[in-house]
Amino acid sequence: VAGGGVGAIETVLALRALAGHTVAIDLVAPGDEFIYRPLVVTEPFGYAPALRLPLARLADTHDVRVHRAALEAVLPAEKSIRLSGATTLSYDYLVVAVGGRGKPWLPGALTFTGAPDGVDAYRALLDELEAGDVSRLLFAVPPGAAWALPTYELALLTAAWEPEHGVIGAELAFATPEQRPLEVFGLAAARAVSDLFGDRGIALHCGAAVASFSGERVELTDGIHIEADRVVTLPQVGANPVDGLPQDDRGFIPIDDYAAVLGLEDVWAVGDATSFPIKQGGLATQQADAAAAAVAERLGAAAQAEPFAPVMRGLLLTGVTSAYLRADLGNGSGAAKGEAAFNSLWWPPSKIAGRYLAPYLAGQSDLAGVPELHDRAPAGIDERARVAHEEQRRLALELADADANWGDHRSALRWLQTVEWLDGALGPELADRRARWEAELRQSR
């Protein structure tokens, strides 16, 4: 397995679940940890830091040999790969999950890559808002956006942050080439997001991307101008080409419905590196499950290769109650059926709803008995669902505080984990509380 991100880890977990220990797994990745990028958008606002999983932990729990190197070339005729450092490794089956390359696309804009410097730059922008040096902010979804949701989250989290920091009168605007907000999730999500934007006073412009930014003014592709001191956007996802693999006209790896690489034997590719147009963690895991099932079947395990059926699950962090969005993409021709709710539509309610990844990561906090990922019936966006969510949250917090008062910090931390699941992320005040209780627990040992 080449890669150390979402698709690679899901492949490893799925392979072990489906094929047991009949297979030796090598993982090739340049870094030594997996960073849970979807939660990085909350870091500038002081939320709990995004989870970082050392790959050594996966090596221990799932019997994987980790090579700290980059895949440079695939040599299909020899069934081997060439790694940085000029070593080679042979394979029977190869799964490529090397991700994409984030490319800045708008000169003058703050491009939030999810890397630490992007988090620092966004913190500096919040300081400027607080000091009154910046008062007009535009959030721009990149053209041809492969995954628009984090841009919406930055806008909503900023709008929720402002009143808490005494920022009054700042103008927030949002531009997207989509015809409706979060279009891929269908009408229910579009309505939910429009309502949230209305409530927070964010001006929404759909159907046009940003064409240019002068430093004071933005021009949209439909000719509209918006005054803005700063523009915030995400990078476009570009290809991360590997020698010896086929590429489409944009450099991405073409795959079939089973995630098998077109024209090659025994090689699969999953995630942002592939030609699938939407670049999203949940989809990467679904492709990884298809690839792992195909490999397990060839290994003679009781697994059956099945095409991946893309289902989008998006947990939108709003700074207040998180929204859960779900859409079946069917044959990829658009959102066939979309749902939106303020109660979790799947369990565990994680940002990246991987069948094996979500329970695995949830289990890292020592919580026993986490079930496999499954979908739940939607309760719709109604007042009852909101109230039920608040009630569960309130109860979990009360139990956490009660346990902490008794000195049972281990149990208190578990209740806090429940709150994190319910909200999708832990806010600044609760993140502090967790750090305090963790310190108390360490001291008591």
Ligand SMILES: Cc1cc2nc3c(=O)[nH]c(=O)nc-3n(C[C@H](O)[C@H](O)[C@H](O)COP(=O)(O)OP(=O)(O)OC[C@H]3O[C@@H](n4cnc5c(N)ncnc54)[C@H](O)[C@@H]3O)c2cc1C
């Ligand atoms: C700010 C932000 C927020 C996001 N929010 C969400 C969200 O809420 N929900 C969601 O589902 N998705 C979200 N995404 C998208 C999601 O993170 C990606 O779609 C997902 O990580 C893709 O998985 P992947 O395995 O293809 O690539 P990645 O997770 O990027 O992993 C690629 C891995 O390959 C490694 N690598 C690179 N080159 C090589 C090489 N030559 N050889 C070996 N290894 C290599 C990298 O080091 C990395 O470990 C977000 C992305 C960003 C940037």
